Amino acid sequence: MAERKENDIVSSGLLQNDVIKEVISRSLNYLSAGYPIHFTGPAGVGKTSLALLLAKKRRRPVMLMHGNEELSNEDLIGAFTGYHSQKVVDNFIRSVYKKEENVTETWSNGKLLKAVKNGYTLIYDEFTRSKPSTNNIFLSILEERILPLYGTKQQEPFIRVHPKFSVIFTSNPAEYAGVHQTQDALLDRLITIPIDYSDEETEAEILSKKTGVSKEKAAGITRIVSSLREKCPKNSQHRPSLRASLMIATLAHEEGIPVDGKDEDFQQLCFDILWFSVSKGLDESDQSKIKNIVEDTCKEIERE
């Protein structure tokens, strides 16, 4: 593994191995050339963290938006949020009475409009969770470089996209079936880069640097989690991720639980954190079977 600067992970929050460095460098070039990037991969592999780091490197203000079923065009573009009224009553001279009343609607800009207008870097996390009809607006942004304002009662029909505006999408392919069908027209306009689990050595290094557990303990926890991950089918969206390893390492460290596969407290901790994803991943609802699988996997790591 290539030598890394000790403070890499501290300054960016992301440990950059050669694969990640490569992805960052290519993505930066694509964004600079005006193309949108799309990171796709399983949960917890670092897509959002990578998007945030990339956005930071663009040195433009960053706007973060999360896809969800309820997201509407109003959230993206903006909406009239109420009325503002102003009344002037002038009866300083008794015989003269003047009354003036102004009522104006108050408009507030949506997140997308702000980002497009001011040239921000937009991160649209888990975009496939939003309705395709909501995401359609990106077609005009990416193709015609305009944001249409139809249906908003705004005077202008559209606003032009700022030349520095860029967008990074993320998605989890395993979710496509359960969420919305991905929109091929939108995907056709994105440069899609797959992000997968890091190798065990890198995951252990992340764990040790982020939680303060020793390298050996981090390696042990990583081995348990990745071995359980391997037991689940590759297309399952419930395979245990680096997040689970981070939770186990943090709790073991803070609660003084020995990272020892034969220790009952450690086994219980691993079970509490891993049973749900393992039972979903293996499609096994019998808790005692899952407990045995987790315990057996724990015992495979040796006491330090």
Ligand SMILES: Nc1ncnc2c1ncn2[C@@H]1O[C@H](COP(=O)(O)OP(=O)(O)OP(=O)(O)O)[C@@H](O)[C@H]1O
């Ligand atoms: N290379 C890395 N260096 C340091 N931490 C990492 C790295 N990759 C992932 N992580 C950590 O793993 C956790 C999950 O990362 P992140 O949320 O970016 O994943 P994701 O792929 O976007 O997940 P999801 O699809 O569930 O949103 C975070 O705590 C993140 O800090």
